[in-house]
Amino acid sequence: MSTMNENENRVMKHFDRNVAILFAILSLAFIVLMGTDHVFFEWAFSRHQNILSWYIRPIFMIPICYFAFKRNATGISATIFLMFISMFWFPKPVEIDPKVADFLAMERVYLTQNWTITKMLVTSIVPISMGLLIRGLWQRNIKAGVGVLIGIAVGKIIWSVAEGGASGAKVIVPAILGLGICIVAIVWWYKKRYLKS
Incomplete structure (x- = not known):
């Protein structure tokens, strides 16, 4: 019986790893497409002007944290891919907030021009911090x-x-609201599942 369970666990871990790799490849393909296809890049950014895509992105941290707790690599990798493509889930708004347009114009320039060593180091903070988040919760360190x-x-x-200056301030509300929702959800779930009496 224990041998059967060990075999099943091995198969499931193998499956989890392979599917996680698949979504990692899809995420990489998306990044490459954004960097090489100007038409796709502009189409995605035009839809990213919809402020709903700004509010939904921080919420993806909840499933990322959940799957890290569950030690489910597929869930983590799939959620990261969905977070990437969520920038164009919503239609281009009829009216665009000037500050949103200004901020995205800055992001366009940032992503497409002058990739210096300093910019690469600063940008590397994003995947490093995500890795630290996943590692911490994988180890159940709330x-x-x-x-x-x-x-x-x-x-x-x-x-x-x-x-982005003044236009960058448009990020504050989605970031703080998303952070608050994520912390409440994570702490609630952690207490419910791991701190039962």
Whole structure:
């Protein structure tokens, strides 16, 4: 019986790893497409002007944290892919907030021009922080996970205001609201599942 369970676990881990790799490849393909296809890049950014895509993206942290707790690589990888493509889920708005347009214009320039060593190092903070978040929660360290989440939100706000000025302030409300929802959801779930009496 134990041998059967061990075999099943091995098969499931193998499946989980392979599907996670598939979604990682899809995420990489999306990044390459954004960097090489100008038409697709502009189409995606035109839809990203819909402020709903700004509010939904931080919420993806909830399933990422959940799957990290469950040690489910497929769930993590699939959620990251969905988070990437969520920028164009909503239609291009009829009326565009000038500050939103200004901020996205800055992001366009940031992503397409002058990739210096400094910019690469700064940008690498994003995958590094996501890795730290996943690692912390994979190890069931709730304090580390929440701490990294706060760091991600604060870092996003600081970068947005530093690079975008007044237009960057449009990120503050979605970032703080998303952070609050994520922390409440994570703490509630953690207490319910792991701190039962």
